[in-house]
Amino acid sequence: MSTKITKQMAYDAPAEAVVAMLDDVAFREEVLVRQKVVRGSASVDGDVVRIEQVRSGHDLPSFARKFAGDEIVVVQTETWTSPTSCDVEIAIPGKPGEAVGTIELVESGSTTVQVVDLDLSVRIPLVGGKIEGLVAGLFSDALDVEHRVGKEWLSR
Numbered sequence: 001m002s003t004k005i006t007k008q009m010a011y012d013a014p015a016e017a018v019v020a021m022l023d024d025v026a027f028r029e030e031v032l033v034r035q036k037v038v039r040g041s042a043s044v045d046g047d048v049v050r051i052e053q054v055r056s057g058h059d060l061p062s063f064a065r066k067f068a069g070d071e072i073v074v075v076q077t078e079t080w081t082s083p084t085s086c087d088v089e090i091a092i093p094g095k096p097g098e099a100v101g102t103i104e105l106v107e108s109g110s111t112t113v114q115v116v117d118l119d120l121s122v123r124i125p126l127v128g129g130k131i132e133g134l135v136a137g138l139f140s141d142a143l144d145v146e147h148r149v150g151k152e153w154l155s156r
Contacts, residue, residue: 002121003132005099005139009114009147013154015084015107018114022049022078027153031146038071049078049086055138064131067124068095078103088118090139097122097135114150116143 011018021027028042032053040053052075057068073093080086084106090099101118120139122132 002119003136005101005116005118005120005136007116007140007143009116009143009150011112011114011150011154012110013112014110015105015112017154018105018112018150019083021150021153027149030153031149034149035142035145047080047086049076049080051076060134064134067131088116090118096124097131099139114147 023044025042025044028044028049028051029040032040032042032051035053037053038056040051042049042051044050052073055072055074057064057070057072060068072095075091075093077089077091078086079089085102085104088099088101088103092098097120099118099120101116104115104117106113106115118139120132120136122135124131
């Protein structure tokens with residue numbers, strides 16, 4: 001079983017500007033700060049963007065905290081296969097969950113839409129589906145923060 005996460009985030013900027021933003025370590029680190037992670041880092045090495053973050057497990061419901069612990073490490077790797085598309089892998093080391101998918105940038109006139117399409121799976125008997133829903137919500141909220149930061153970033 002898996003949970004599908006699809007998000008479309010529109011920016012009033014050409015694709016070239018959105019690509020430059022997504023390739024900027026300072027942008028990625030600002031997103032981490034605004035997402036209020038415990039600690040995190042971002043790196044860009046050619047066509048590969050890697051974001052490592054540690055999130056607090058204290059706000060999780062008790063049934064999920066039992067599996068997640070006090071801190072949750074999340075490692076996101078984006079491998080850009082073209083200037084406007086990439087493969088995404090999100091790992092939660094030491095935990096039975098992951099997400100894989102794509103990001104596509106679609107330009108139309110002076111607007112670019114970032115389309116994030118992920119399949120999330122949590123392999124825990126009985127409560128996996130419930131935890132998937134919780135994690136999907138957390139991922140969606142994190143993308144909302146990234147979108148807000150991105151709109152501000154591009155308007156500067």
